[in-house]
Amino acid sequence: MVEQGTFRVKSGLADMLKGGVIMDVTTPEQAKIAEEAGACAVMALERVPADIRAAGGVARMADPTIIQRIQDAVTIPVMAKARIGHFVEAQILEALGVDYIDESEVLTPADDQYHIDKFAFKVPFVCGAKNLGEALRRIGEGAAMIRTKGEPGTGNVVEAVKHFRTVMGEIRWLQSLPREELMTAAKNMGAPYELVVQIAKEGRLPVVNFAAGGIATPADAALMMQLGVDGIFVGSGIFKSSDPAARAKAVVAATTHFNDSKVLAEISKDLGEAMPGIEISTLASEQRMQERGW
Amino acid sequence: MKIGVLAMQGAFREHGKALESCGCGPVEVRKAEHLEGLAGLILPGGESTAIGKLLVDFGLLDKIQALGRKGFPIFGTCAGLILLAKDIVGSNQPRLGLMDITAKRNAYGRQVDSFEIDLPVPEIGDNPIRAVFIRAPYIEKVGPEVKVLASFQEKVILARQGNLLAAAFHPELTEDFRLHKYFVNMCHDYIHS
Numbered sequence: 001m002v003e004q005g006t007f008r009v010k011s012g013l014a015d016m017l018k019g020g021v022i023m024d025v026t027t028p029e030q031a032k033i034a035e036e037a038g039a040c041a042v043m044a045l046e047r048v049p050a051d052i053r054a055a056g057g058v059a060r061m062a063d064p065t066i067i068q069r070i071q072d073a074v075t076i077p078v079m080a081k082a083r084i085g086h087f088v089e090a091q092i093l094e095a096l097g098v099d100y101i102d103e104s105e106v107l108t109p110a111d112d113q114y115h116i117d118k119f120a121f122k123v124p125f126v127c128g129a130k131n132l133g134e135a136l137r138r139i140g141e142g143a144a145m146i147r148t149k150g151e152p153g154t155g156n157v158v159e160a161v162k163h164f165r166t167v168m169g170e171i172r173w174l175q176s177l178p179r180e181e182l183m184t185a186a187k188n189m190g191a192p193y194e195l196v197v198q199i200a201k202e203g204r205l206p207v208v209n210f211a212a213g214g215i216a217t218p219a220d221a222a223l224m225m226q227l228g229v230d231g232i233f234v235g236s237g238i239f240k241s242s243d244p245a246a247r248a249k250a251v252v253a254a255t256t257h258f259n260d261s262k263v264l265a266e267i268s269k270d271l272g273e274a275m276p277g278i279e280i281s282t283l284a285s286e287q288r289m290q291e292r293g294w
Numbered sequence: 295m296k297i298g299v300l301a302m303q304g305a306f307r308e309h310g311k312a313l314e315s316c317g318c319g320p321v322e323v324r325k326a327e328h329l330e331g332l333a334g335l336i337l338p339g340g341e342s343t344a345i346g347k348l349l350v351d352f353g354l355l356d357k358i359q360a361l362g363r364k365g366f367p368i369f370g371t372c373a374g375l376i377l378l379a380k381d382i383v384g385s386n387q388p389r390l391g392l393m394d395i396t397a398k399r400n401a402y403g404r405q406v407d408s409f410e411i412d413l414p415v416p417e418i419g420d421n422p423i424r425a426v427f428i429r430a431p432y433i434e435k436v437g438p439e440v441k442v443l444a445s446f447q448e449k450v451i452l453a454r455q456g457n458l459l460a461a462a463f464h465p466e467l468t469e470d471f472r473l474h475k476y477f478v479n480m481c482h483d484y485i486h487s
Contacts, residue, residue: 008467009408009409012408012426013405018303019302019306020303021302035343037347038344040344040450097404097405099405118301183459
């Protein structure tokens, strides 16, 4: 019997994206540049995070026309973002045949308490997390892939590093606990007990974990890969730089050859200007997208 | 015996674990020099366009092609099947083109159409194999030298030509490694011939 939408099928697509780069694109032309550069998937958006940040106001799911035009332009998987808790935006994206939904803090949350029940969908979901408790709550809701939140649209990798190190540190800490302490750890982290027990035993997240939020250079991508992430999301970093095609290709090569400093030195040459960055301490707390998510 | 897993992008770690459980030391292949001393090579699932471009950029495409033409065993799953195919419907993407098959990409539709199913593969035993298809291709046409090992809905999804093996699905995502063992045996026969 043919079975669709199983967790294996959902998390399996994330497995196929590992070691690859997923790029934010806003037009079919950008999607083609990303595919040509070797991106393993694209994220179809109306505006990249840096522009969402600049525009302010309420950021919502992209217009279906934009998503469909991008789907028509490329053969690699096309992802799209729904607002936190906005299950109808997710239903629309599923109906459009999007390959992965990002329930994303980059958009303005539609629910200030609850996330989407992701088990209710055949399409897989990726969600952001800045610590292990948050990652496990999202997995508990059915996310088949996790990404560090970082701080989107800043071109500043510091928050992505912080969130990944936090998740890994908490996994190592759980592994050190005797079994009777795991329930209280689960309570304090706000994480499902069964997942906490599983992680204490296996020492790793049960799903693929990408880095996102602030990656702007090939060296940033390789840094995250050497720290141990499974792959890279680049949002504003490609198409807010002066030479997107060259930078896209270099970030892809850096993600494959993350451990080879000679290759990294070669591909980091002559890429033009990276996107302008933002120092995190200059962002007021209400401007930090990473704080969105419950 | 060392068997390589192409590690540009995709599910290369899962293939490595499958090889380990078959008693083989997996070697991650990212550059041409990593191909030396291998008994065979697995091309994992992933995005065939992305993997193909990286093969060209880092000088691996010609090297693997030359090895394959000399009878070096290669096992391609999903994207790996596409890279092995001589013809790809509607695409001029970079490929090894070693197998006389025509591959159709994303043949079952988008991710929401991805599926898993039990399929009989008589070549590896009586019990069916759990076949996981993710944005999978199928083989639309096979040449006279190609042996069909399994089909689904009248489309070829597992085939062998000499020492080349191609699967449209992902045996590395299950715990059933009979297909990997089958390939390891091919590699064993190759180095002892």
